[in-house]
Amino acid sequence: MMPKNNRQFVKLLAAALVLTCLFSACRKVDPRPETPDVDIPEDPDVTYTYHTEVDEDILLTAGAGEYLILANKEHPLSKDHVPENLVEYSGKTYYEKEVMLEARVAQAVLSMTREMEADGISDLFVTSGYRSYTYQQRLFANYLASEMSGISTEAYAYFGEDYIAKNYTQKGLTKLNKTDATVVVKSYSAEAGYSEHQTGLCVDFITSTMSTLDRSFETSEAFAWLSENAYRFGFILRYPETKEEVTGYSYEPWHYRFVGREVATAIYFRGMTLEEFLAS
Ligand SMILES: [Zn+2]
Known part of the structure; x- marks a missing residue:
């Protein structure tokens, strides 16, 4: 038999543990992890060289957690979630449609497509960016x-x-x-709140030979280029073919998400998804 004081201590400890568990469980289901608590990795041993004029500051997001917002089937966005600095993308869009993106992302896409063009690949258009909850x-x-x-x-x-x-x-x-x-x-199609496009941080690309977003994008020169270079501009292939169980979405070779160069580089070289990176 335990002395009375000890029993009280055990009871207190148990209560504290239950409270801690409840608290961390609540935090896990937070629908809007605006600033995920992750360490932004230092640049790995990668040399970033660009042929075109690139403002490297816009590619870096160290400390800016809003670029790591997770929007997926388990973490929906609220109806009121609207990115703060939406601008119209000034690069090439599919049939010149209006595409809105978060300001830094818009600049990063522009830098990336300019560099791609400097490498001789110009058949690439943005077909979708920010999509509102009501849209x-x-x-x-x-x-x-x-x-x-x-x-x-x-x-x-x-x-x-x-x-x-x-x-x-x-x-x-x-x-x-x-x-x-x-x-x-x-x-x-994603239900309202469950689309990453509501973050304004991602784009869908298409080429002139495609009429709809499908797997044929994978055979384009642009896709080959993006596969090797997107991370240098802060973008990741968000829904890779082998990670459908993790992301909850089937393979989308056309969908790129901006997370900043540090995180994109880490995700690229570690062969991860954003979900895996945020949980690591
Ligand atoms: Zn998309």
């Missing part, structure tokens, strides 16, 4: 309405012929129900 909401609602108006090839691909036959065609139904339609839409 994403509309986009998702449109996709949902479209999926519910029939049974699309995407629905067949997602559920398989047997499922569709059993639940729909054999019953004489020709339109997906809302539950199934939502599942299909989620397989190719």
Whole structure:
């Protein structure tokens, strides 16, 4: 039998442990980790050389945690999350559409594409940057309405012929129900709050021979160049092919996220994702 004082001490310790666990669990589900508590790595043994005039200051983000915001299926952004310094991207955009980006990111994309052009590759356009919560909401609602108006090839691909036959065609139904339609839409589009594009820190690239964002981007000269050089401008390939389990998204060779040169270099050479880096 423990002396009374000792028992009280054990009880206090247990209470303290429970409180600590609760507190750290709360912190883990913070939907907006604005300034993640990570050590920005020192530049590794990499020499950064540029052929064009590059303002290296804009590529560095040491101490600026807002460039490490995590927006994924487990960390949605709130409706009010709008990047502070949005500007219109002044470089080449797909069919000259207006693309908004966080100011530093806009400059970094411009630097990167200029350097690429200096290396002889000019077939590259930005097709998407910042997307607001309400834009994403509309986009998702449109996709949902479209999926519910029939049974699309995407629905067949997602559920398989047997499922569709059993639940729909054999019953004489020709339109997906809302539950199934939502599942299909989620397989190719993020719900409002869950898109990284709401951060204003990422871009989708496209080439003139593409009409939609698909895997063919992987065969472009621009993709080959980006694969070797994007980190020098602070960008990472956000959804790599082999990391679908970690990122929650299938492979997107066209989607690049700005995290600053220090972090991009660390992620590139360690073969990580942003999720893995922030947890390391
Ligand atoms: Zn994207």
